[in-house]
Structures are given as structure tokens and as C-alpha cells.
Amino acid sequence: MVTLVNLRAYWRFLLVFYQFSPLIVAYTRDRKRFVLFGRSRSVDAETRVRRAEVLLDSLLTLGPTFIKLGQLLSTRPDILPPEYVDVLSSLQDEVPPAEWADAQQVLHEDLGPVDEVFTDFDTEAISGASLGQVYLAEYDGEKVAVKVRRPGIEELVEADLRVIRWSLPLVQRFIGQGRAFSLENLADEFAKTIRQEMDYNREAEMLKEIQSNFEGNRDIRIPTVADDVSGPRVLTMEYLPGVKISDIQTLDEMGIDRTELAERLQRIYLQMIIDDGVFHADPHPGNLAVDDDGAVIFYDFGMSGRVDSFIQNKIVEFYIAVANQDIDAILDTLIEMGTLSPDADRQVMSDVMELAIADARGEDIEQYRVNQIIEQVESTIYEFPLRLPRNLALVLRVATVVEGVCVTLDENFDFISVATEYLTQEGYREETIKQVAGNVSDQLQSTSRSLVRVPPKLERVLDRVERENLTLNVRVDDKNGVFDKLAKRLAFAIFIAVGVLSSAILYAFGGSWEPAAVVAALTLPIGFLLYRSFRSKKGLRASPQFTRQNLKQRRNE
Incomplete structure (x- = not known):
């Protein structure tokens, strides 16, 4: 079983990569206009809308798991730009229902022969969702809605969840640190949520608990579960029609x-x-x-x-x-x-x-x-x-x-x-x-105590300053590795200076240019690395923050 899921996951990964390859190329070119070299390029709102539509088509093509993922992404403005959120918000959890023979097999395995369990059963599904489909039936003289898990959906979902997990490192290369944090959380949340959604026993328990919390409240109606004809893949509930x-x-x-x-x-x-x-x-x-x-x-x-x-x-x-x-x-x-x-x-x-x-x-x-x-x-x-x-x-x-x-x-x-x-x-x-x-x-009491304690401490500090005996311990938080970059640049500069000086000495006193050329050739890559460190956009910059300066700059652009 595990091997089959793995094989299916590998195949799905290739399909996902194929579907998303146009977007991957586009995002790569955003970072480097000519992929391997050149400056980055800006992307306008119209381009983002077109890309969002491509993403929407890809999600629809990839099926139930990715439709659910798209729905979740449509509510996450911390991960996607607003153009993507707007386009994906049109994504509905409606797909054609599975064949009745397949659904009947699930019902037979979980409940027994359909004709013996239900008085009447309409084999035309009244709704088809990505994970399940709903049928109308009659049980114990009452109209009921029977929700049946889509046949074979478990293996597909597990394979797709592995694909999503494998794809995270690739996607995170194109987004900032804050969105990478949210994206990883979303992947964990999505895996947990979709597995829970496939467990109809859990759904029945949650339904009953929420129903009990609103007992006697006429503003809300929640269908009652028929436990005798429900299970992990089938959920039978009271049928409540409405507008x-x-x-x-x-x-x-x-x-x-x-x-x-x-x-x-x-x-x-x-x-x-x-x-x-x-x-x-x-x-x-x-x-x-x-x-x-x-x-x-x-x-x-x-x-x-x-x-x-x-x-x-x-x-x-x-x-x-x-x-x-x-x-x-x-x-x-x-x-x-x-x-x-x-x-x-x-x-x-x-x-x-x-x-x-x-x-x-x-x-x-x-x-x-x-x-x-x-x-x-x-x-x-x-x-x-x-x-x-x-x-x-x-x-x-x-x-x-x-x-x-x-x-x-x-x-x-x-x-x-x-x-x-x-x-x-x-x-x-x-x-x-x-x-x-x-x-x-509490703060007033704390302030009163501080008013008594602070003056003597302040007097002792001033005395130490007067005696020139005050020591300050400073700890610098360098999350962005600024000092490391400075140290590398300094080391590169020293190597270059030594190389240039050595070449000059060898040429001046040796009378031959070959040794000087060898040293110069060894120094040249270090000079290139120093040049790159100044040209790289990952240079001495802090983590991007949304500030007034950003706003002003974006308005000017």
C-alpha cells in the first residue's frame, strides 16, 4: 500500500511540475530577467491576474485535492497577492459525481446492500463535491441525505499531500520569509484539515456537539445524524431543504x-x-x-x-x-x-x-x-x-x-x-x-514601589560615571548576517591587495611576467567574488518591512 502511494506520488509530482512549469519559469525570470543573469523585473497587476488564471486552470486540472487547496489559498492574503485571491475565490467545490456503481460499492462495504438498508434510494447525486457526494434516500419513513466518500479518494489525497510537501522547498525560493512561514503552516493545516474532512465519524461528532450547543435556539437548524446507517465513509443525516x-x-x-x-x-x-x-x-x-x-x-x-x-x-x-x-x-x-x-x-x-x-x-x-x-x-x-x-x-x-x-x-x-x-x-x-x-x-502600585527604589540606584550609577568606572555590555542582534558579509568582503579585499602587491613585486624584481601573471590569475576569481558581493541584491540589507519609505517608493514607481 505504501509503495503504491509512493509510486502514485512520484507520478503526481511529475504532473504537478508539468502543470506549474509555466508559472515556475515566469517566477524564475522575475528574479533574474534572463533566468541565469540580468536584473529582476517588476510585475504589474494585469500580469498577476493572468498568472492567477493559469494557476486556477492548473488546480482544476489536477483534481479534488488541489481544488481544496485553491479554496484555502483564496482566503490567505498573507500568502498570495490580492489578484490571486480574487481569481481563486471563484473556485467552487463542485465536481461531477462519481459513477453510481462505485458509490454503491462503498455503501455496500460499509452498510450492506442498499436495497435492504434503505426503503428508497435515488441513485442520482444531488451534489458532487471534491471529496464526497450526496444522495437522497428514505430511511425509517424519513427523508435523509446520504453523504458518500468519493471512491479511491484516500490514495489520491495521500499522494497529493506528499507532492505538496515535496514542492514546498521549491515554492519557498520565490517568496519572502514571512510568507514562507505562513505557507509552511498552511501546508500542515491543509493536510490535517483534508484528512479530517474525509473522516465522516469525526464529522458526525462535530455536528452533534455543535447541535447540542444550539439546543433550543430557533435561529439555527442542524441536521440530526442517523448513527445506525453511518460510518467512516458514509454519513446519513436528516434531510433539511431550504433556500x-x-x-x-x-x-x-x-x-x-x-x-x-x-x-x-x-x-x-x-x-x-x-x-x-x-x-x-x-x-x-x-x-x-x-x-x-x-x-x-x-x-x-x-x-x-x-x-x-x-x-x-x-x-x-x-x-x-x-x-x-x-x-x-x-x-x-x-x-x-x-x-x-x-x-x-x-x-x-x-x-x-x-x-x-x-x-x-x-x-x-x-x-x-x-x-x-x-x-x-x-x-x-x-x-x-x-x-x-x-x-x-x-x-x-x-x-x-x-x-x-x-x-x-x-x-x-x-x-x-x-x-x-x-x-x-x-x-x-x-x-x-x-x-x-x-x-x-497593579501598575500604580508597581510605579509607587519604583519611585522609592530608583533614586538610590540612579545615584550609584552617576557615582560610577563620575569615577570613570562604568562598563557597558552591548549585544548586537545580527539576524541578517551583516557582520558575516562585511567580514567576507574585508577578507576578499585583503587577498586582492596581497595578490596585486605580490604581482607587482614579482614583475619588478623577477624580470619575468609569467610568475606575476600566475598570481594575478589566482587573484582574479577573488576579485570577481568581491564584485558579486556588492552587486548581489542579498547584500547588506535588513529584512524587508512595510514602511512609509516603501509606500513612497511604490507610489513613485
């Missing part, structure tokens, strides 16, 4: 208040993430419907996740900071969660956050600020010092997709006010105020 949540026209005909529906959906997800710690993680319109009473119906719990208490608390702090428009608190919370580098330019990030909040609230923004910041952010957000730890990636996906659904329902939807109202009603803001008050009290 697709993005079908605006039908919702209006039903008399549904779309603004209220959007608020209800946002509050449901706030409860899942902040209160319950377990959430449905695939809220695209195909998995959300509305019944005649206006309740939201949830389908497909294969992609679901958990949030630990630390992240829950930080999300609450983040929402409260956004509600209070406390930019410093927002940045501090992002740093504590590990999503923002502590070395980030806080002034630039503050400007971005202020603009984002104003835009989310629908406030009027001066055009010059939009031109100076938003356009730059949209074209370079993937170069920001933003990172997504594994435990936050699914939460970000949910927040992004839910906001899109809510804006579809109501183009003026204000998720900040809904979140603020929810946090206030649940008492989170009051708890935060008490916590802040306690922190202030």
Missing part, C-alpha cells in the same frame, strides 16, 4: 429580512468561536440555507475546528479594541496572538487599521488617504509582517467567508456594530473593563 442563502430574490419573495438574517448569522458564528470553542468552518453559500421560518440551515460539517481558551480571549480583546477604535490595543493583540511581527512599523500598521475600521463602518474616507494607503495595501498585503499561526487560519477563513455572505445579504452590513452589541450583551466588555482597571491598579 440557498445567496438567493436574494427568493429570500425577498419569502419576506425574509436580509439585514436581520445577516446579523443572526454573524451572532451564530460569534457564539461558536467565542463561547463554544467549536465551529463550522466552511460557511460558503452552498453550505448555508434558509427555511420558511427564516432559520439558518447548516450543511457539511467536514471542515470544522476548535478554538482554545487563549485564542478565544484574544479574539474578544481584538473585537473590543476594534469597537473602541483603540489602534494600539488592536496591534498589541495581533502581536500577542502571533499574527503580527513585533518588528512591524506600528505607524504604518496604525494607518492601515484606522482605514480598515473606517471602511468597515461605512464612513466617508478622504480620497487622498485611499490613494496613499488602500491601493498600496491591496497590492502588497502579502508582503506585510503578518503571519497566520495554524490555530488561527480556520478562524480567519470563517471570518472572511461569513463577512462575504453577510455583505451579499446586506451591502451596508456593519459587522463591527453587531460584534460590539454581542460582546456587550454577553458581558465581555464589562469583564474587560474590570480587567483593565485591575491592571491599572
Whole structure:
């Protein structure tokens, strides 16, 4: 079995390399215009859109695993430029269903003969996804939806996951350090998520847990699992028909208040993430419907996740900071969660956050600020010092997709006010105020103690300065290897100087040019290495940061 997976992985790797070879060549030429030599070249937005469309076609050609990967990438602006995110966001998890004979084989192996297990079974799938397909049937006098894992998908997914892991070092050559961090996390998260999504026993457990958390809540409906006819590859659930949540026209005909529906959906997800710690993680319109009473119906719990208490608390702090428009608190919370580098330019990030909040609230923004910041952010957000730890990636996906659904329902939807109202009603803001008050009290006590301790220490330091007996220990953090580069250049220069001097002495006193030419020939490669060290773009530069200077430079370009 392992050998077959390996052989299949090698073959898939060749297919993947063939599909992505045009993009690989293009990215290589971006780094060196003529591949092996020359300067790098700039890439405009139109070129990125064309490349994103090529990537989309490649993902569709490569099949189910890569379709799922593309969906995940479409929610990761920390990895891809906005043009890629926009193009990939159109990628739907819809592929033609497998042949009924293959699906029937899976049902027979897991449950037994279909005719004996179910009273009636419609062999035409009502939906076909990349990992499974859904059929309508009748069981114990009730209509049910039967989800069947796509035949042979396990081996294909395992082979493709190996290909993705093998491809990471190659892809990381074309991206920055921050995005390399996020990409590696995404690969780990994707492998874990897609394996979980293929395990229907896990999906049934998550579905039941979320259902119990909303017991008695009439705003949400979750199908009940039929355990007797479910297993690791088959999941039988109550059939709950409804209107697709993005079908605006039908919702209006039903008399549904779309603004209220959007608020209800946002509050449901706030409860899942902040209160319950377990959430449905695939809220695209195909998995959300509305019944005649206006309740939201949830389908497909294969992609679901958990949030630990630390992240829950930080999300609450983040929402409260956004509600209070406390930019410093927002940045501090992002740093504590590990999503923002502590070395980030806080002034630039503050400007971005202020603009984002104003835009989310629908406030009027001066055009010059939009031109100076938003356009730059949209074209370079993937170069920001933003990172997504594994435990936050699914939460970000949910927040992004839910906001899109809510804006579809109501183009003026204000998720900040809904979140603020929810946090206030649940008492989170009051708890935060008490916590802040306690922190202030602790700081006042600490300051009082410091006022007593500091003057004597300061007097001792001044005495040592006066006696010229003060020693300073300085430690330099050289993450970029600047000193190493300087040392190499200095060594090269010394070798060149010695070589030139030796050649001159041999020629002047030896009376023959041959020994001098030999020394000069040995010195020449060292001179070339020194020249390269000054010409290389990896010279004495710090890690790229998104700063005001970057913004000004990009505007000029």
C-alpha cells in the first residue's frame, strides 16, 4: 500500500511540475530577467491576474485535492497577492459525481446492500463535491441525505499531500520569509484539515456537539445524524431543504429580512468561536440555507475546528479594541496572538487599521488617504509582517467567508456594530473593563514601589560615571548576517591587495611576467567574488518591512 502511494506520488509530482512549469519559469525570470543573469523585473497587476488564471486552470486540472487547496489559498492574503485571491475565490467545490456503481460499492462495504438498508434510494447525486457526494434516500419513513466518500479518494489525497510537501522547498525560493512561514503552516493545516474532512465519524461528532450547543435556539437548524446507517465513509443525516442563502430574490419573495438574517448569522458564528470553542468552518453559500421560518440551515460539517481558551480571549480583546477604535490595543493583540511581527512599523500598521475600521463602518474616507494607503495595501498585503499561526487560519477563513455572505445579504452590513452589541450583551466588555482597571491598579502600585527604589540606584550609577568606572555590555542582534558579509568582503579585499602587491613585486624584481601573471590569475576569481558581493541584491540589507519609505517608493514607481 505504501509503495503504491509512493509510486502514485512520484507520478503526481511529475504532473504537478508539468502543470506549474509555466508559472515556475515566469517566477524564475522575475528574479533574474534572463533566468541565469540580468536584473529582476517588476510585475504589474494585469500580469498577476493572468498568472492567477493559469494557476486556477492548473488546480482544476489536477483534481479534488488541489481544488481544496485553491479554496484555502483564496482566503490567505498573507500568502498570495490580492489578484490571486480574487481569481481563486471563484473556485467552487463542485465536481461531477462519481459513477453510481462505485458509490454503491462503498455503501455496500460499509452498510450492506442498499436495497435492504434503505426503503428508497435515488441513485442520482444531488451534489458532487471534491471529496464526497450526496444522495437522497428514505430511511425509517424519513427523508435523509446520504453523504458518500468519493471512491479511491484516500490514495489520491495521500499522494497529493506528499507532492505538496515535496514542492514546498521549491515554492519557498520565490517568496519572502514571512510568507514562507505562513505557507509552511498552511501546508500542515491543509493536510490535517483534508484528512479530517474525509473522516465522516469525526464529522458526525462535530455536528452533534455543535447541535447540542444550539439546543433550543430557533435561529439555527442542524441536521440530526442517523448513527445506525453511518460510518467512516458514509454519513446519513436528516434531510433539511431550504433556500440557498445567496438567493436574494427568493429570500425577498419569502419576506425574509436580509439585514436581520445577516446579523443572526454573524451572532451564530460569534457564539461558536467565542463561547463554544467549536465551529463550522466552511460557511460558503452552498453550505448555508434558509427555511420558511427564516432559520439558518447548516450543511457539511467536514471542515470544522476548535478554538482554545487563549485564542478565544484574544479574539474578544481584538473585537473590543476594534469597537473602541483603540489602534494600539488592536496591534498589541495581533502581536500577542502571533499574527503580527513585533518588528512591524506600528505607524504604518496604525494607518492601515484606522482605514480598515473606517471602511468597515461605512464612513466617508478622504480620497487622498485611499490613494496613499488602500491601493498600496491591496497590492502588497502579502508582503506585510503578518503571519497566520495554524490555530488561527480556520478562524480567519470563517471570518472572511461569513463577512462575504453577510455583505451579499446586506451591502451596508456593519459587522463591527453587531460584534460590539454581542460582546456587550454577553458581558465581555464589562469583564474587560474590570480587567483593565485591575491592571491599572497593579501598575500604580508597581510605579509607587519604583519611585522609592530608583533614586538610590540612579545615584550609584552617576557615582560610577563620575569615577570613570562604568562598563557597558552591548549585544548586537545580527539576524541578517551583516557582520558575516562585511567580514567576507574585508577578507576578499585583503587577498586582492596581497595578490596585486605580490604581482607587482614579482614583475619588478623577477624580470619575468609569467610568475606575476600566475598570481594575478589566482587573484582574479577573488576579485570577481568581491564584485558579486556588492552587486548581489542579498547584500547588506535588513529584512524587508512595510514602511512609509516603501509606500513612497511604490507610489513613485
